[in-house]
Amino acid sequence: MARYHGPKARVNRRLGALIYEAAGAARALERRDNPPGMHIKGRRLSNWGMASAEKQKIKHYYGLGERQLRKYYHMVAAKKGNTGEQLLTLCERRLDNVVRRAGYTKTRPQARQGIVHGHFFVNGVKVTSPSYQLRPGDVITIRPKEAIYGLYKGVCDNHAPQTPEWLTFDSESLRATMMGIPGPGDYSLPVNVDIVVEFLSR
Template sequence: MSRYTGPKARINRRLGLAVFESAGAMKAMDRKPNPPGMQPPPRKLTEYALAMREKQKIKFYYGLHERQLRKLYDLASRGKGDTGRSLLVLCERRLDNVIRLAGLAKTRPQARQGVAHGHFLLNGRAHDIPSATVSAGDVIDVRRKAHLTDLYAAIRSEAEGTTADWLAFDPETLRVIVHRLPTPDDVTLPVDVQLVVELMSR
């Protein structure tokens, strides 16, 4: 499956959640919060439909392909502890998500694009893989180029501060430090991950 490039507001309305944070998608959802299309009488969703909806929340929110989600699920299922909670923590640890949570991007797609274009250093080395998993102690820097530091300083100035308390941010150097790993309680995505685990374990 290729990256979704269709109408983002329709996805937000269909899922009843702002998985896409662009200004246009958010405004459209405010104007029309109901699912797109004709509005038939509400009917109870099947268990499979509910599980698929929760799975789509994760995929669209973090910008994952089906194969990427499967890889993270397999990794979570092999580890200790609850598979669903571990899956969400692995999603949170993606490099593009960390950059978004640090306020260096307005949306996750913007963060993903910045990483792919080589705008960031991970532990002092150029890194262009948005799906890279960060670890405690990792350091993320904006590359020392004037146009990049100006760009990300401007983006950061519009943010309200670091939104994740497992990250530390230095506004002078635009440096992000992962001072601890996220926990399931740090995940802000409202999703019934147990339904996703049951679906993917079939």
């Protein structure tokens, strides 16, 4: 799933949400919010179908494979507290998601590409793993190179994201700091995570 290269507009329409934020995929969802294909409109999904669709939302939105999603589930399943909320918190703390939500990029695939190419540092150390888990106090900066600064500065100047309360972002120095742990009101994906947890626990 992390290497999905298919038509993103179809995924948005099939799942009924803005999963992929590319301009074309977003316009397609605005024009036609019904699922693609014939005889789909009005069809009622089974419980398994609904759980599978919600799971697909998480996988596509955060760029996870099936194995990685199940790994996250097993990491939180034995912990105290709401398993679904803890699962989404792990997803939100991924470096590629934080880079996107801070405003460095317009989409998560763009964030992953920049991370893999070594454009981002965490606490002064280059990190090339999009799944890197950030902690409160971690500081994200970009590689000190004029061309890379110009690239991300241009994105920030032309795109004003709504930075969540658990992040701070300086648009001049392009420095982001994780101030806390994202909670239930901070998740950027509208998903029924409880039925996903039930699905994964089988």
